[in-house]
Amino acid sequence: MSSSLHHLKVFTTYPHECSYLLGKEATTLFVDPKQEVDQNLYTSLSRMGFRRSGQHMYKPNCASCQACVPARIPVADFMPSRNQRRVLKRNADLRVQSLATLEAREVYPLYEKYISARHRDGDMYPPSVEQFKSFLGQAWDFTRYYCFSAGDALKAVAVVDHLNDGFSAIYTFFDPADDARSLGKFVILWQIELAKQLNLPYVYLGYWVQNCRKMDYKIQYKPIELLNQGEWVRTEPR
Structure with a gap:
């Protein structure tokens, strides 16, 4: 196309x-x-x-x-930084389960906790079950929910759409009290590794917004490609 x-x-x-x-x-x-x-x-x-x-x-x-600016990671060339390797090591104990659908009653408490702690100034606050279902609960045929747990405790949920050329990282919510794990970073790193295993070239991260602090994390994964006038260009954003 x-x-x-x-x-x-x-x-x-x-x-x-x-x-x-x-x-x-x-x-x-x-x-x-x-x-x-x-x-x-x-x-x-x-x-x-x-x-x-x-x-x-x-x-x-x-x-x-x-x-x-749309951003994606070319996974074959990705090399984790020292900090990112530490994040992977800290989360090596997590168990992951892949689901085609989510039971709201099982994961909504974590979502509510995350939004209330991290996004009180955003459009999704205050959270509600109805808003959660509308935003994340309507799985498409190629949507997967990856649930990360430590023992019996649910730590993070990643909503990921599987594309022909990679993953679209739709949203991740996690336990905001467990700062030591850097769960947001870990889940992206985990998706990069899974894409590599499946020989998929990209992880699409959505939009990077220059001068928006909440979006700065997206350019910590290098190399990064940004969509510029219809062409994906590998770049080093400032």
Whole structure:
């Protein structure tokens, strides 16, 4: 598939307050919700910078700002830093379970704890079961939920869509009280290793936003590729 959207119906939202940059307005481009999105189309859309949230495929479409830049990790060339190797070692005891669906009653308490501790200033606060189900509970055919546990304690859940050329890291929530594990970092590193094992070339991380502190973690995984004017370019963001 080319980078053209001519065969798809897309819609644009009205301008609204940007979730990432203070004082900025944002508009969002959505693929028609009635459009059937199979794994092939999803892969092509991801290569074009689209992202999934709930049942929607979207990408920023702001007239006066291009701060949201799609980012992906080329896993074959990834080499963990010393700090990242320590993170992997600290979490070597975790057990992982792969699920096609999630039982909200089993994982929602961890989600609620995470959002309340880490994202009180965001759109998802205050959390609710309904919001959780809408955002993360509607699995597509190629969605997997990876649950990481230590003993009987659930430590992290990663929502991952499997593409033809890699993984789309949709969302991760984890125990915010267990800072020593650096669970957010670990789950990305784990996805990189799994992609390598499956001979998949990329882990798509969503959008890197320059000057947004919450997005800085995405450029700690090197090398990184950013989508620039329709081309994926390996780069070292400042």
